[in-house]
Amino acid sequence: MIYAESIPAEPFLKAIQSVGFTDVVAVPDTHQRSLIDILSKHETPRFIQAATEDEAIAIAAGLIVGGRIPLVQIQHAGLYASVNHLRGIAEDGRFPMVLLIGLLSRDAELLPHEHGGSMVRLAQPLLDTFDIPHYLMEKEDDLNFIELAYQSALEREGPVALLVGVATS
């Protein structure tokens, strides 16, 4: 088995903290609800909620201007909704930004591109279209992708995506 039923929220939070993220800018995501719950109860990183994913990306960019290290937490539907800000701010503005994107309704026995439904199937191709690197997280061991994603974002001076392929618990 290359995937787990879920990724527990507690070590997920510790991995986020260990990278040094100061803020999580989030739009509610069913797939990551246990992580959102635990994040919203901790002081570090600070939890900031936005109405839309576009706003989350803009807030994160502003936080970077002010010297903070934000993590954007959204759902795949929000990725589709936010592409102009993702392009116009994060990519063209060259903001080293990590996005945590929940793949709600993903069947972990299938690769994302094997899904019939467009919501899961098109997330990676969309990111590829924008030349945004991405990592698929399917088990607790994959939490080390968070650090890799952040280093990648710094190196490329732009956004990098972490696709949360199984729900958090």
Place this chain on the structure above:
Amino acid sequence: MSDTRPSKISVDAALNVLDKRREDQVVVSTMTVMKPWREEFESDRDLFCVGFMGGASTFGLGVQLARPDVPVWIFDGDGSLAMQLGSLLTIANAAPRKFLHIVFHNGIYATSGAQPVLAEGRMSFAEMAKGAGYAEAVRFDDIESFELALDDLLEVEGPVFVELLTEPTGESFKSPNNPPVVHPEGERALPSALASRWPIVNESLQE
């Protein structure tokens, strides 16, 4: 709500009033107002937003949340704000204390042929901001009243929203901050205005 057109405030007059009060604020400007502000008053604490309509205010919110000690002013467009009305809730919820959000309400999409902003003459951005939960939200249709009230508004714990009913400038927008660039195939485009500006502001905030 009655129709308040024609409005009486010139953008240049409003910008002059604001510049007179400017000290260490980070200013995030966008759309029609950005060009005259940049030409006259650009500093190392200016951020210019092109290519992501509606994002100026939440971009500035991020700066304010990172640096609560530094006041942030937003010079927004009416069409821009209409594209991201939910941002009023996001900003009100975050409750940034030193945050002045000004929308220059000229009633038209000035750069694309002067199409009217939706519900023009019947809606009020200030009422929306008030309803969303801004600490203060006021509307002005003459420069004297705005100038008279501004000093007090700057003392209010924010977020503060100001709607200025301004004269349409009629100028077409030439996207001066994002000139077309030609770059070799396979390489990323040359830095946009935002990419080149934000490290300057970042550095200024560290001084």
